Amino acid sequence: MTDHRTDPAAVAHRATRAALAGTVDRLCVLLERTHGLRHRSALPQWSAGQVGAHLAAVFWAYCSAVSDEEPVDWAEVLPGGEPAFGPRMAAVNARAVALVGERTGERRAGFIAERAELFLRATAPLAPEAPVATPWYGPEPALTVAASTGLLLSECLVHGLDIARATGLPWRIEPEHARLVLGQAMPVMMPLALDRERARGVDVVFELAVRGGPRLFLAVRDGAMTVTTGPAPRTPDCRISADPVAFLLVAFRRSPQWKAVARGLLRAGGRKPWLAPRLTRLVPSP
Template sequence: MDPRFSPTTADLRREAARAAALLRTVPAPGARVPGLDWTVAETAAHLVAEVRHYSGFAAGTARAQDVLRTLDVAPGAAPGEVNAAANARALTEFTERDPDVLADALEAGVEEFASAAAGRSPEEPIPTTNGLTMTVPVMTAALLGEQLVHGLDIARAARAPWRIERRAAQLVVEGVLAMAAGYVDRRRTAGMRVSYELRFRGGPRHRFVVRDGTARVTPAGDPVDCVIIADPVAFLLVGYGRTGQWGQVLRGRLVAGGRRPWLGLRFAGLLTSV
């Protein structure tokens, strides 16, 4: 991760506090979230379960292998499939659905994560359920993304305003890119050889290379097939499936160039769901 855009627990606290404040105002916790199979209350419960999940790994009180054995997933399942199974299990086991209680639990959970994270080196790899290892900054970025994106989900269901700041989105994008190689769609990218430069407005540049079902992310510099210039918020929302890419392209928030610019439209399909 670019150290200039490495999220801190202070960033996480700020966005979790916004999500908690929103939860305390929702008029209908049983309302369905647009685009998801969850209600507002279930989405909030997921936020709490997720922060507790990462706290356990950061504190060393949870082991990835132990959690994985409890999930109904095939050996070698993609990280996105494991995440989906873990999310479903967590919502079955964590039954609280009162938004006020969940708001308090979310903020308390973030404090637990911050305390656990403080005891880890920023470079220390920590195994997680989906088979990937994460450092504390990557975990923090992942949790920050949960607040931003699911905050938006809850706000849409409640017809409430929700703003995602560019810098906050960039912090999440840095974490996503640190994990991106593990989320490449092996089937779809089998036999593929393609390279991208990702340029974020107000942020860093990265080189994303796919080679026959594998991927790696490095600092930009070497020649690439396609250059994508992106607003971080647009990149985040398209990547998390909260908006379509064509609308962002037409608004100039996603622009493709280079010698094979048409490859820009294929980028989102290279990765499985996070």
């Protein structure tokens, strides 16, 4: 029988829950402080206020997945047909942000704080590996409770940085929080975000050694990706040693890869180190 007090997966999940709770508190303070600056540009297509609306929509969606207290009529949100991952997420984001905006007005911080509390309360009794229905990613349950918690943490960390950069306020991403995201969320998110056309005919194994942990093996073969913590499916072709915060920011396109390489925060080795830049082309920003 697994001892959930010492099981590494359970320990990491508890740490991720605690990190999410603390980060949401910081995020809500940031949103309140930047309310008057919400029109400043944060991303190429979003203002700081729109980033806040996106975060509210993300928490709304995940709460609907784990609690009956927050129902969502997904027929109003999901695009028709079967678009690729990128267009699908763009369409879902646009519609969800509009619907949440109608509900929250400018009350983003309070909305996010309430939904974060609901998510943590609803998932507290669930095992980390329990499946979570995520219709915005596809018709089948694509995530676990642990991955969902890690993804919410990543959204808060990265978009908190977007808002802070736009408004000139400080925002720090702790290395341990980045490690939790990379260990909990990335093994599920990277295969979902894989560019299947670019991956067609590819046969490569990357080893991603995050400094301080985790250690992931990313196998891409003919349009599909699997991510495991070991053993490696075969000898990796390329080994990437990565500072956790630097890799998180490069993966989400918030920092250029060349800068992290120049500072020694990303290093490639193995039999084919020149394959390292290919990883970010195979897996676009989620």
